[in-house]
Amino acid sequence: MNNKNLHDSLRSLNCVQRDAVLSTAKSLQIVAGPGSGKTKVVTFTKKAANELKERLKTVIGPQMTHLIQIGTFHSICCSILRLNAREIGMEPNFKILEERKRKEIIRELLADEDLPAKYADRQIKIGTIISEIDKARERGENHIRFQNIYSGAISPLKVSVSIFYQAYEEDFGGLILRTTELLSDNKVNSVQSVDCVLVDEFQDTSSAQYNLLKLIMSQSAHKSITVVGDPDQSIYGWRSAKNKVFQEMQDDFENTLTISLEQNYRSSAKLVESASHVIMQDAERMNKALYTNNPVGIPISLIKTADEKKQAEYVAYEISKVVDYSKGLIQYKDIAILIRANFITHQFERILRKHQIPFNLKGGDRFFNRMEIKDMLAYLRLAFDPYDVNSFKRIINIPKRNIRQDTIDMILSLSMTHQMSIPEAINLFLNSQKRSFFADRKEIVKFLHLCQSFQDKIENKTEISDILKSIYDDTNYYTHLRQHYYRDHLGRLRNISELVNMATSKSDIFNDQDDCNEEESAEDLNYTNVVPIDDPLLKPVKEEEIEIPLSQAPKETNQDVEKFLAYCDDCLEWPCVFVVSCIDGIIPASGGDDNEEKRILYVAMTRSKFLLYCISPRFVNEWGELKSVNMSPFLENMSRDLYSTISPVWNQELRKMLANTIKREIPIDDYFLRDSKIPKSTSSQPTPKTTSTNIPTATFTFYQPYSSSSSPKTKITVVPTYTYTSSARQTSSSSFPTGLKRSLPCDEDSGKDDWLKVVVKEEPIDDSFNL
Template sequence: MEPPEDLSDLEYAQNPQTTGTDPSKPVQSDDGALKQTKLKVDRPTPAQFLERLNEEQRKAVTASPEGGLAVHAGPGSGKTAVLTTRVAYLVEERKMPPEQLVVVTFTNKAANEMKVRLCKMIGAETVDKLVMGTFHSVCVRYLRKYGKLVGLESNFLISDRDDCLAVIKRLLPTLPIPEKLRKEMKPNTWLEYISRCKSRMQTPEQYRAERAKDWDQDKVEAVVVVYEAYEEALSNNNALDFDDLLVRGLQLFRDHPRVVAKIKSVLIDEFQDTNSVQYDIVKYIAAASNSLTIVGDPDQSIYGWRNAEIENLEKMLKDFKPVQQIFLEQNYRSTGAILGAALAIVRQDTKRINKSLTTSHPSGSSVVLHSAPSAPDEATFIASTIHHLMAHLGGLVNYNDFAILLRYGALSRNIETALQKAGIPSRMVGGHKFFERTEIKDMLSYLQLISNPSYSPALARVLNIPRRGIGDKTQAHIVDVAAQKGIPAFEICVRIAKGQNAVSGLTGAQKKGIKALVEVVRDARKKADEGTDVATLIDLIVDRVGYRAHLDRTQAHDAARWENIMELKVSGRSRFSPFGRRG
């Protein structure tokens, strides 16, 4: 649906909707799209869809659109039903033109679900007129139509992450970046720095000013150089990345408020997960009407890592007056025991909004709080509980019916081990199992090389991690020479470290890197022979090879990888070491 015609200028007449993900590909027209056959169905009246709601839900749906409405919707309280019914109510009862309503969800899945429900309530033709979608899609619609106001052509292309990485890869060889950073920072790392700047509305110059006192000014300047070149490349291709959609959308709504002057009301789902840029977008779109409905629950805010700010609720209460707050406290999903346990936890937050949850469901089985003396004991309890339930429920459940939730990925190690010992099949959702993670494989390969320098697969993995300027061809050459002489590849490295010309064609930097690796292995083996535990050996490896700095350079802002290393150290204190001694 196109935004409403808020400008009278002829140049802003409706433009063809064009999208794209690759600046090098031509824009495709959808003129040949198939037309859907519309079926007429009997729709419920407003009174009928209101009678399906409980009292608080009806209050939320029928509240005055003037000012702000904050609907605090606990889990399982029917917030989607309330939001969709309120949209229908504003259209059917308040007679608001659908094209003058903006409805924002956080995912395309949520938007599609709402559209399906609304089609049954107000009809597909009316739904198609709503300005509905994610923050990104809403911004795209306005930028397509009014982009010239902020220097954009209406047929701009949208570059996805792969496109953006391709731009970075193409630019890097042409930019004056220190050789060390060129080798150590991957394209996705540069892109993460740029994305973080955009999420904070920072230009390259503003980033440079903020980081003026950082110790690594070479890196700061390199980020600025790449950022500027990246922006120029996108501009030359008439392309925007996903961060740009929000940044340029905010610029449009802030500097040209007349483009949203006819909007009658704005409705936002999952408001607790909005960040500062998204809140500002909401504020400017709803400024003319002073009509904003937000649905959310601060207790369910999970996107702080993505710059979400639950303080946005406080901003909303100040920016939109009068504000009516309604609490949806009837849960339709969970048993009483589960609700009681959840409330006992969240109520420990003395700063939270005081709200409760009730349910019509039976109390159900009691929630079990098991306090284990150690992480391995906890994991064993989980595995034995699964076995117990499988045995006593007479085939009513299988392994797919059990889920284990973790606070963060590093905690999976003990549980994976316990499940494996118990013969319980498992899979990690949204990531790798602990011992399959890159940083864990790196550390284990170092430990294997220390335990057995003849183990070539371990050498092959760590010879250039962190980067020592030893590429695949050089590694293959070392392996070939070792095979010809009938000795382990590490022995060739030892000879290089001693200054022998064991392999021809090596640069001084490559020889220096190989010597440093050999010295680490030599010193760690000496420590291991003295009885040093695995955890201390990991500390030695991390310190001597600069592995923490390697993670910072190649996996920017990914603290979970360092947590995995710390968890491996815990494992090293509780398990037999690769050297046959108790760690």
């Protein structure tokens, strides 16, 4: 970075940010609240490092420069290990196991008779073992430590896991531990030359990663460490990240200097205050302030709707209103709907599509593209249409039945040759087999009975929702989910429950499903963002930061997290945010860590720059039954001036404040009539008339260029309730395009000359949406 660039960049920082960037402390913590410029400061440092890299290349050559590393913990560990693999008995070209491969290995281990049978509980699920191993790794426990800790454990699970952990090979999660092992033996000096370490998103550091950092730092006295993060945004508890890591660092590293970035540049003051109301409830919280010099803003909208469908409809209604009334300040791409649980997205997909509101769904598949939904519907389809070959192919081995491919092929071929339904073909196949006990016979017969029982239900006119429930129960689908998708099996379960809800409410499942195949271009930026609230939203680690070749990178590590990251753009702040389903059971999630749940809501709320809606339905559907729910307790007891229970009321004042907060140009107040000067007495249009009560009226053309929903030219009748010579009296209008009632005060100047100047202003109105 040349001096001028450096100077210019430094000038864009505030004093505290500048202190942070220029600090020479050996151990430095930059603790920064949301929207306080943390990314800006880090980017500054990263940019500096990258530019430094470029300059160094010309001075010390590319080879030496190569020693400067920027990457994730995993990618850096991977390169250290590749360089020194043999020191710890690994091959330098070691492979990192994909999720599928990990499962295969555990499956083999489960079948391995050589493992001590008395320990290895063969009933234990593969997903559970993998999850336990991952958790142990995040805590920094290798298999020896794990065994020591749990040697006297009563839990058969822990004992079994320790056996498998020992026998298990390397994978993505093992990289950190293996690197720690390598460095603790002092066999290699790959990190001795490292002078400075910078850690971003420090609150997400797992115990294993923190131990590694300490080890790196202990290797020489001249090293310095800078960490940047926000303990209030620590939401990775499930992988052993702790918000207390900041305190731990202060204890471990002498003279740690802490610089706090407390000024929020993102949001309005009301928004910062209402989010603070939530985070202050976190009992584990490290005390720190957050303030803003941004405009005061408006209260957040705490809206209660009758149910989840109404919630989605309300959001769609408000989105149209915001886009319309902000007069170009807010477009679809500036709006985000933050959704905590995957199964809730469905309502939004449906309703947004119905209202022709474009949207991008981030962080997961569309509802009908989800595996469990496709499985359920394939069973249903096959029951409706026994000739449906594709559905048969999909579910014949889901849940796993070990039916061989050649058997499946044979059934399909019989069905095709004899133009038979699948059940008929199965029957023919069973009868045509000479050997009465071929390997998969029992399973095929069971499958046939299942299909027939679902078909019978259809013939008996059983409700679709009940058939779906039978499919779920009779196929033992829960066990299948738990076994193969342990980490998110509950979420998937809720998706199935949502499917049952839809069937109960008689929505047209199949039509919806067809709709979902419409591909929407992710490149078109002008889309509403539908984003999961969970961790992925907040951590935009980019794919390119992971230096491991993609073919070697685990496909399903951290599942949704990685999936989201692949689609994530850099935008983690929006002028308008809807946090939906703010109900007890979702935020906080049942069984979640209460303090962490508060942080999740806090992070979601602080994504908004200006408009924030926290919406909670009063009733939700579970397995087709209505259940009463409460608003998230975290939103309760908020100071009355911080929230409103109605939608924001639009007027030019609001637009000005919005524009100032999001740093965009204030739109012209188009409600000033184009021909705002109306001749006082003229026979030409508009024509003031005198009514029987002596109130003059005028009719003129009113132009709304920003409006997308109404025709651009609309006739409006203004009935002033004053005579020409008086000023600033209330007027009223009829036939206003949106159908909303408005008051039309007359401009102060109106009576001063021969011209009547009418200013149309929006005033508080009764919201026409029926919540």
